[in-house]
Amino acid sequence: MEKIRCAVIDDEPLALGLMASYVKKTPFLELVGSYSSAVQAMQEMHDNPVDLIFLDIQMPELNGLDYSRMISPQTRVVFTTAFNQYALDGYKVNALDYLLKPISYPDFLLAANKAQEWFRLVEQSQQSEKKENQDEKLSIFVKSDYKLIRIELKNILYVEGLKDYVKIYEDNTGRPVISLMSMKAMEEMLPADRFMRVHRSYIVQKEKIRIIEHNRIVFGNTYIPIGDSYKQAFQDFLNT
Numbered sequence: 043m044e045k046i047r048c049a050v051i052d053d054e055p056l057a058l059g060l061m062a063s064y065v066k067k068t069p070f071l072e073l074v075g076s077y078s079s080a081v082q083a084m085q086e087m088h089d090n091p092v093d094l095i096f097l098d099i100q101m102p103e104l105n106g107l108d109y110s111r112m113i114s115p116q117t118r119v120v121f122t123t124a125f126n127q128y129a130l131d132g133y134k135v136n137a138l139d140y141l142l143k144p145i146s147y148p149d150f151l152l153a154a155n156k157a158q159e160w161f162r163l164v165e166q167s168q169q170s171e172k173k174e175n176q177d178e179k180l181s182i183f184v185k186s187d188y189k190l191i192r193i194e195l196k197n198i199l200y201v202e203g204l205k206d207y208v209k210i211y212e213d214n215t216g217r218p219v220i221s222l223m224s225m226k227a228m229e230e231m232l233p234a235d236r237f238m239r240v241h242r243s244y245i246v247q248k249e250k251i252r253i254i255e256h257n258r259i260v261f262g263n264t265y266i267p268i269g270d271s272y273k274q275a276f277q278d279f280l281n282t
Contacts, residue, residue: 048092049083068154074090075090097121100124106123121141139153179233241269
């Protein structure tokens with residue numbers, strides 16, 4: 043695995059210098075840039091994106107939370123801040139970790155190791171997908187909490203969308219896998235010949251459909267409605 047390309051963003055010069063020094067002495071990290079504001083980073087990193095950003099939250103002009111929502115989803119974030127009430131917000135924007143100032147090198151290294159594991163798993167999943175024929179895709183990887191979970195496609199009953207999250211329900215599994223992603227992104231991950239969207243909040247696996255009652259798909263005690271804009275496509279599926 044190649045070094046993880048990093049940037050550090052903090053409006054406090056001492057904190058900026060400290061975090062930059064931590065990155066430089068960590069063998070698997072590469073410091074691409076250090077910036078005193080999110081605005082500066084946004085301008086200078088536009089054509090030179092990085093893999094990982096150590097990002098302060100409390101900054102003038104553009105704070106870290108708002109900036110994190112503007113960057114590429116391929117770029118991961120570790121928040122650094124003196125205020126622990128931001129931890130929940132950090133999770134909501136899908137941060138890899140959250141470091142409370144003053145930050146020691148051991149604490150930094152724990153977060154860096156977590157990032158390394160994340161990118162290693164992503165690389166493994168990408169390599170695995172390359173080996174599989176796209177028409178015979180067997181599984182997908184989804185992020186749940188701080189883990190990547192492999193889900194066998196043959197086990198998926200349906201997917202439910204809830205605002206910024208999806209719930210993936212599988213055969214013979216009581217609890218769904220919850221992942222912070224959009225229904226559109228989920229739909230793009232699933233083979234269209236096996237899965238179909240039947241409602242803005244639901245995707246179902248076609249071969250798992252056994253019962254349809256009053257324009258609803260029945261999975262046990264769950265009734266999935268067929269949305270008006272999806273009725274014709276669903277009817278076409280039934281007629282094939």
